Amino acid sequence: xxTLELVKEKIEARKNTTISGGQAVLEAFLYERVDTVFGxxxxxxxxxxxxLYDYNDKLTHILVRHEQGAIHAAQGYARVSGRTGVVFAxxxxxxxxxxxxxxxxMIDSTPLVCITGQVFAHLLGTDxxxxxxxxxxxxxxxxxxxxxxxxxxxxxxxxxAFYIAGSGRPGPVLIDITKNAQLQLxxxxxxxxxxxxxxYRPKPIVRKTYVEQAAELINKAERPFVIFGQGVIxxxxxxxxxxxxxxxxIPSAWxxxxxxxxxxxxxxxxxxxxxxxxxxxxxxxxxxxxxxxxGMRFDDRVTGRLDKYAKQAKVIHLDIDPSEIDKNVxxxxxxxxxxxxxxxxxxxxxxxxxxxxxxxxxxxxxxKEEEKCINAELNPVTDELTMGEVINLLNELTKGDAVIVTDxxxxxxxxxxxxxxxxxxxxxxxxxxxxxxxxxxxxxGAKYGAPERxxxxxxxxGGIQMTIQELGTIMQFKTDVKIIILNNQFLGMVRQWQQxxxxxxxxxxxxxxxxxxxxxxxxxxxxxxxSERAQLKAALQTMLDHKGSYLLEVMVGKENNVFPMVPQxxxxxxxxxxxxxx
Amino acid sequence: MQKQEFTITVYTENQxxxxxxxxxxxxxxxxxxxxxxxxxxEIDSVHRFTIVINETEEVVRxxxxxxxxxxxxxxxxxxxxxxIIWQELAxxxxxxxxxxxxxxxxxxxxxxxxxxxVIRKDYTVFEVSGQREETDNFIKVLEPYGLIEFVRSARxxxxxxxxxxxxxxxxxxxxxxxxxxxxxxxxNQNEEVFSM
Numbered sequence: 001x002x003t004l005e006l007v008k009e010k011i012e013a014r015k016n017t018t019i020s021g022g023q024a025v026l027e028a029f030l031y032e033r034v035d036t037v038f039g040x041x042x043x044x045x046x047x048x049x050x051x052l053y054d055y056n057d058k059l060t061h062i063l064v065r066h067e068q069g070a071i072h073a074a075q076g077y078a079r080v081s082g083r084t085g086v087v088f089a090x091x092x093x094x095x096x097x098x099x100x101x102x103x104x105x106m107i108d109s110t111p112l113v114c115i116t117g118q119v120f121a122h123l124l125g126t127d128x129x130x131x132x133x134x135x136x137x138x139x140x141x142x143x144x145x146x147x148x149x150x151x152x153x154x155x156x157x158x159x160x161a162f163y164i165a166g167s168g169r170p171g172p173v174l175i176d177i178t179k180n181a182q183l184q185l186x187x188x189x190x191x192x193x194x195x196x197x198x199x200y201r202p203k204p205i206v207r208k209t210y211v212e213q214a215a216e217l218i219n220k221a222e223r224p225f226v227i228f229g230q231g232v233i234x235x236x237x238x239x240x241x242x243x244x245x246x247x248x249x250i251p252s253a254w255x256x257x258x259x260x261x262x263x264x265x266x267x268x269x270x271x272x273x274x275x276x277x278x279x280x281x282x283x284x285x286x287x288x289x290x291x292x293x294x295g296m297r298f299d300d301r302v303t304g305r306l307d308k309y310a311k312q313a314k315v316i317h318l319d320i321d322p323s324e325i326d327k328n329v330x331x332x333x334x335x336x337x338x339x340x341x342x343x344x345x346x347x348x349x350x351x352x353x354x355x356x357x358x359x360x361x362x363x364x365x366x367x368k369e370e371e372k373c374i375n376a377e378l379n380p381v382t383d384e385l386t387m388g389e390v391i392n393l394l395n396e397l398t399k400g401d402a403v404i405v406t407d408x409x410x411x412x413x414x415x416x417x418x419x420x421x422x423x424x425x426x427x428x429x430x431x432x433x434x435x436x437x438x439x440x441x442x443x444x445g446a447k448y449g450a451p452e453r454x455x456x457x458x459x460x461x462g463g464i465q466m467t468i469q470e471l472g473t474i475m476q477f478k479t480d481v482k483i484i485i486l487n488n489q490f491l492g493m494v495r496q497w498q499q500x501x502x503x504x505x506x507x508x509x510x511x512x513x514x515x516x517x518x519x520x521x522x523x524x525x526x527x528x529x530x531s532e533r534a535q536l537k538a539a540l541q542t543m544l545d546h547k548g549s550y551l552l553e554v555m556v557g558k559e560n561n562v563f564p565m566v567p568q569x570x571x572x573x574x575x576x577x578x579x580x581x582x
Numbered sequence: 583m584q585k586q587e588f589t590i591t592v593y594t595e596n597q598x599x600x601x602x603x604x605x606x607x608x609x610x611x612x613x614x615x616x617x618x619x620x621x622x623x624e625i626d627s628v629h630r631f632t633i634v635i636n637e638t639e640e641v642v643r644x645x646x647x648x649x650x651x652x653x654x655x656x657x658x659x660x661x662x663x664x665x666i667i668w669q670e671l672a673x674x675x676x677x678x679x680x681x682x683x684x685x686x687x688x689x690x691x692x693x694x695x696x697x698x699x700v701i702r703k704d705y706t707v708f709e710v711s712g713q714r715e716e717t718d719n720f721i722k723v724l725e726p727y728g729l730i731e732f733v734r735s736a737r738x739x740x741x742x743x744x745x746x747x748x749x750x751x752x753x754x755x756x757x758x759x760x761x762x763x764x765x766x767x768x769x770n771q772n773e774e775v776f777s778m
Contacts, residue, residue, distance in 0.1 A: 323647035
């Protein structure tokens with residue numbers, strides 16, 4: 001890749017030359033250090049694609065098989081790299097196909113810049129071919145969106161787009177560019193990075209008094225408990241976070257989105273929160289005296305019933321987004337600001353402590369959970385394979401170094417419960433939106449975001465079929481993605497709920513599947529299917545050793561359930577370890 | 583917490599689509615907007631939305647934070663009715679012949695603070711500006727005489743203790759603004775929450 005200086009020089013050289021709107025988009029990408037674009041061409045975005053033809057040596061374009069695949073891939077790229085993912089799609093159906101990914105990126109705070117083509121400006125509002133009101137459709141699912149009808153706007157608008165997407169609490173931005181603006185030739189005055197918008201405050205100023213109040217609460221606490229989310233990762237504050245909990249000696253649990261911010265083996269890491277999280281962290285949420293929430297938003301899957309959530313605790317909430325304070329859980333002390341700044345301030349004020357007895361309590365609960373759930377999942381006595389043992393073996397073989405991208409459902413919960421990570425940005429999953437079909441395209445993008453790392457997509461037999469066409473992308477670009485399908489021949493999570501809460505009325509959860517290995521073969525991707533325990537480890541090893549992508553289908557128990565579970569409508573301390581307790 | 587009328591004042595940049603972005607924050611929570619007005623503000627480039635909803639303060643506070651989060655929104659305030667001076671404007675069209683025959687127009691006008699905007703052979707248009715009660719009362723007065731058309735504008739409101747937006751805006755212009763621009767009145771007002 002060219003150095004930024006060189007790019008700047010070249011852009012400088014183009015100053016006061018005539019370029020097209022399409023070229024201006026690509027110049028902006030170069031300046032913003034974009035190296036990979038995920039996209040799909042079409043009528044209304046053709047001028048940009050025409051310009052792209054000449055940028056082939058500077059920008060990698062990954063042609064996906066569906067626009068949803070493009071945006072998920074961009075999410076994967078962004079989530080593993082910490083940079084902004086970039087997407088191209090055409091107008092109408094191309095743009096509407098982005099909506100699921102936008103909603104996913106919005107709720108999981110993923111920085112994206114999506115460029116959609118639009119019909120000629122003079123045709124807007126006339127129901128022209130492939131015209132959709134993309135701006136209004138995407139307003140609720142974008143941090144910002146904007147329609148460009150004049151090419152001269154493009155440099156400034158794109159600068160704004162990248163600034164907004166990546167700063168503060170990140171999120172997706174969509175820029176809709178009419179075809180005339182893409183074609184329009186104009187005098188290029190260069191590109192200026194956006195660093196300030198007067199109506200936009202990405203980072204609130206940290207108020208020292210709140211930090212002091214928070215530290216005082218923490219120092220007085222006997223049973224402090226830290227719960228953290230993706231904010232730690234998005235704020236690139238993993239070190240600051242670890243230093244904080246280590247000095248204050250506070251047991252810490254992660255949300256599904258915060259997972260991997262600290263190593264899963266960290267002595268103070270007590271596990272995952274939430275509906276299928278670990279036993280101790282859920283129960284002890286209702287026993288701690290000070291609850292310190294860092295970069296998390298008290299999602300209902302984390303809190304269970306709100307009126308039974310941590311009522312006894314004083315709550316300290318560190319968040320960059322003021323609208324999250326008091327949204328779901330009433331805060332005693334709000335420390336709003338970038339946790340990269342607030343955590344060190346807090347660390348400086350807290351006393352060095354260990355809370356051994358309190359930490360032991362988590363271990364006691366862990367033992368109970370092991371006896372009642374974990375052992376049966378990881379070391380099953382029946383012949384049927386469990387999802388947990390697959391993850392467990394994968395941990396053993398990858399040593400916690402892999403990026404694991406999951407889909408949504410039972411396998412997702414199992415993967416997040418049992419996967420081991422020793423570096424940040426390793427657990428990529430659709431947390432807030434719960435988008436089935438997420439894993440395969442996202443894993444493709446993740447590989448481009450972290451080419452040196454092993455990327456494993458784990459999906460169920462349902463989710464994989466939602467975006468299976470992206471095997472075509474893997475085929476064409478020889479993307480090295482390892483795909484594990486945990487096949488229980490059911491839409492497992494819905495089946496589990498039907499079993500537990502709907503008297504086993506299995507309503508349309510018995511999904512059938514093609515021969516996945518044959519499907520992969522059709523795309524020239526190697527693979528195998530395993531249903532015996534004796535073959536599992538070797539099969540995983542074959543997959544990991546294989547040069548290039550590989551699909552491994554593992555047949556697992558049909559009616560296995562994920563436990564523990566906080567049944568919907570119950571409090572976190574009412575978590576159950578087996579179906580007999582429901 | 584009891585539901586009551588709140589007037590939300592939003593200072594924004596002037597941008598197409600922002601109205602929608604703000605409106606969906608209410609519709610998403612199934613909150614009915616009782617009245618919405620967009621207008622210029624005391625500052626040239628800054629727009630001012632005045633929105634009236636009937637909700638609990640807790641909901642209003644959350645909604646205001648969501649609005650303030652939008653990129654093109656500068657600042658949001660919410661106030662109860664006793665913290666603002668507010669007015670609405672209403673127009674009434676009635677048949678001129680009946681009015682002229684049966685009513686003492688002068689008395690009508692002076693009693694209700696109304697003004698005849700147009701008097702034509704076939705119809706007359708009156709105007710009343712005031713609070714909801716006043717504009718509603720005048721409907722009742724005119725109804726017996728055949729009210730042909732009625733329309734009322736959205737509420738506009740001035741915040742009693744506001745110093746205007748000039749000072750704030752100049753803070754916003756800086757890349758590193760001072761406390762003034764950053765202060766969050768929702769957090770600050772919420773005193774009992776922070777007592778330790």
